[in-house]
Amino acid sequence: KEFADTGYDRESMKRCWDFLDQTSRSFSMVIKELEGELARVVCLFYLVLRALDTVEDDMTVPNSVKLPLLREFHLKLHEPGWTFSGSGPNEKDRGVLVEFDIIQKEFALLDQKYQQVIGDVTRKMGKGMADFAALATPELPVAEVNSIADYDLYCHYVAGLVGEGLSGLFSSSAKERAFLKDQLTLSNSMGLLLQKTNIYRDIKEDVDEGRGFWPRAIWGNYGFNSMKELTDESRYREAQWAANEMVLDALRHSCDALDYLTLLKNQSVFNFVAIPAVMAMATLERCFMNPLIFKQNVKIRKGEAVQIILRSTNPRDVAFMFRDYARKIHAKVPKDEPNMLRFSISCARIEQWC
Ligand code: PS7
Ligand code: MN
Ligand code: MN
Ligand code: MN
Numbered sequence: 363k364e365f366a367d368t369g370y371d372r373e374s375m376k377r378c379w380d381f382l383d384q385t386s387r388s389f390s391m392v393i394k395e396l397e398g399e400l401a402r403v404v405c406l407f408y409l410v411l412r413a414l415d416t417v418e419d420d421m422t423v424p425n426s427v428k429l430p431l432l433r434e435f436h437l438k439l440h441e442p443g444w445t446f447s448g449s450g451p452n453e454k455d456r457g458v459l460v461e462f463d464i465i466q467k468e469f470a471l472l473d474q475k476y477q478q479v480i481g482d483v484t485r486k487m488g489k490g491m492a493d494f495a496a497l498a499t500p501e502l503p504v505a506e507v508n509s510i511a512d513y514d515l516y517c518h519y520v521a522g523l524v525g526e527g528l529s530g531l532f533s534s535s536a537k538e539r540a541f542l543k544d545q546l547t548l549s550n551s552m553g554l555l556l557q558k559t560n561i562y563r564d565i566k567e568d569v570d571e572g573r574g575f576w577p578r579a580i581w582g583n584y585g586f587n588s589m590k591e592l593t594d595e596s597r598y599r600e601a602q603w604a605a606n607e608m609v610l611d612a613l614r615h616s617c618d619a620l621d622y623l624t625l626l627k628n629q630s631v632f633n634f635v636a637i638p639a640v641m642a643m644a645t646l647e648r649c650f651m652n653p654l655i656f657k658q659n660v661k662i663r664k665g666e667a668v669q670i671i672l673r674s675t676n677p678r679d680v681a682f683m684f685r686d687y688a689r690k691i692h693a694k695v696p697k698d699e700p701n702m703l704r705f706s707i708s709c710a711r712i713e714q715w716c
């Protein structure tokens with residue numbers, strides 16, 4: 363195995379590894395395990411997007427500042443010394459913007475082929491985030507997701523593009539085959555599986571922050587007029603049906619995610635992609651039919667996470683874990699579930715994949 367090219371001989375890169383540990387709850391371990399220079403390249407890709415997402419998430423930055431900043435953010439990658447201190451004091455990851463000059467310095471040291479991919483994704487994501495945030499109105503100051511198509515598009519901007527970019531970086535490094543960068547549908551699906559699981563699980567946290575990304579096309583069917591109402595205890599039954607539709611929608615991407623994994627040849631890249639994917643399936647299962655998601659953030663158990671890390675080493679075992687989670691979900695579908703048939707079809711597709 364090629365030794366990780368950490369850049370630890372530079373103070374600026376040391377600081378970037380600290381930023382990664384501080385800001386990434388789910389990716390820091392798998393990023394550090396990537397082979398050769400990919401660890402450092404993906405770490406910087408992560409930090410650039412974390413900084414961009416911090417601008418998007420900050421509800422205290424007015425759209426008059428936020429929209430141009432999101433759209434121009436990719437230009438800051440080529441502006442030595444640029445920093446941003448305008449985030450609210452409660453923004454947990456504001457540090458990556460306050461010290462963005464350090465991230466920029468390391469970005470500038472990357473090979474052109476990597477700078478190109480990261481710059482392109484940053485530009486497209488910033489534009490997508492801005493277009494979405496621009497839908498806000500005085501009556502509805504935070505934009506809402508309406509149709510399933512809007513939901514897929516928003517998730518494409520914030521996660522599908524990450525998948526495309528990662529595939530581009532893997533191909534550029536020659537650790538994966540050149541055609542991987544052209545697998546846009548499968549790369550997008552992998553991102554959507556992760557993002558939709560995050561949006562499903564984070565319902566309580568997001569609603570408390572005055573946001574929420576569940577599409578109205580789903581919760582509107584059950585008589586709700588806003589996402590906030592989903593957390594009303596008296597309406598838990600309807601909220602549960604809406605939550606179950608969110609799981610069905612996320613499961614649409616599971617077979618594509620498995621297909622993507624079969625294309626990988628580098629073990630460290632495989633682990634990097636497979637572990638978060640299986641964690642997502644485990645999260646869907648843990649949160650499914652669990653009324654606690656409307657009260658608190660529900661996470662998978664530590665021991666289960668350890669098992670997933672140990673077993674996510676090859677496509678066959680990953681598919682078996684997907685299948686086991688699908689079976690557990692299927693077993694929990696209640697007798698009166700309005701979308702019973704869709705669950706059966708969805709779980710059977712995963713069963714068929716194996
Ligand atoms: C570059 C590893 C591998 C084909 C910052 C990895 C937030 C779920 O906000 O931090 O805390 O609720 O828990 C990640 C596909 C993206 C999609 C997206 C960049 C996999 C900015 C991850 C991460 C594609 C927008 C983090 C999508 O969740 O969210 C790198 C292939 C960033 C991936 C955001 C979410 C990621 C996310 P929060 P989390
Ligand atoms: Mn998180
Ligand atoms: Mn975020
Ligand atoms: Mn965001």
Ligand code: MN
Binds near residue numbers: 560561564
């Ligand atoms: Mn979230």
Ligand code: MN
């Ligand atoms: Mn968050």
